[in-house]
Amino acid sequence: MTRVVVVDDQALVRQGIRTLLELAGVDVAGEAADGGEALAVIAQCDPDVVLLDLRMPGHDGIWTLRQLREREVDVPVLVLTTFDDDALVLEALHAGARGYLLKDVTLERLTRAVDVLADGGTLIAPTITERLLRTIRSTPPPLGSPDAPLESLTDRELEVLRLMAEGYGNREIAEALFLAEGTVKNRVSVILLKLGARDRTKAVLRALHEGVLD
Template identity: 75%
Template sequence: MIRVVVVDDQTLVRHGIRTLLDIADVDVVGEADDGRSALEVIAATTPEVILLDLRMPRFDGIWTLRELAERGIEIPVLVLTTFDDDSLVLDALRAGARGYLLKDVTVEQLTRAVHTLADGGTLIAPSITDRMLRAIRSGPTPDGAGTHQIQELTEREREVLRLMAEGYSNREIAEALFLAEGTVKNHVSTILVKLGARDRTNAVLRALHQGILR
């Protein structure tokens, strides 16, 4: 079972998510009502995925994402919120979120998202993907993209990058392209270096901004 921590300021929402995930054989090992308490719970429970709301009093979701990055905590974060504002989506992704879903998702969609992130993939709600892409292309340059010389990707690396953008994990990419998982990991590492990206999500953002992905 995948170990998950749920961070949301509403007790009823946290308990509801726990109940749904328990049915889906996902182990909720901790809960927190804001970012500061989340850091304590995460340190004590070492989850594999963090479910994070954005709008919380005191220490909100963006603060939490930035603090996790500052502390070098690389546990994948799935933002689960009622807000689909473009600027919030981009802020969350740029701060390190690996997934972004709205709270109207089904249990199956939420469970799949948890498994996708635990396997190393990324996932963004289809309902906001088109708007997010437009915002990326017309908005500010992703962090550092303007100062890094983008190196040309091979056709195979582009194939891997396209599947990364669709939320595929390394294992799923390997199966789709008939490659060894170790080979896919090497391709992903090379892609990050060539794009000057700190992680998979940042690589996709930069590739979109540069027009490598369409």
């Protein structure tokens, strides 16, 4: 059973998310009301995925993402918020978020996102994807080593990268391309190296900016 931690400053929202996820068979291992509390709960519960609100009093979601990265806590974070501002989306993704959904999402979509992130994938709400792509392509690349030339990707690596961009996890990519999951993990590592990216989200962002992906 997938274990999640829910981080939101509104108790009623946390309780509602907990109830819905548990009905869907997801184990809510802990809750937190702000970033500082979230770091302690994550360390204690060791979840598979963190659901994180962005706008919170005290330490907000962006601060939390940056702290997790600085402390090298490798847990997938799914931003779950009411804010769909393009700049905020990009800031969250650059800070380390692997998914971004709005709170009007359906339970089915939310549980699907949790599964995707737990499997190593990324996922962004379709309603903001097109705007996000336009923003990425109209601004300088903010990640990796933008002045370093990209190494060419093989056809198979491009196939894997396209599925990564669509939010597929390693297991789903393996099934789609008839590969062993270990092979997929190795190819993802090579893709990250070639794109000069620290993680899958940044690899996809740079690939989109450079025109590697249509």
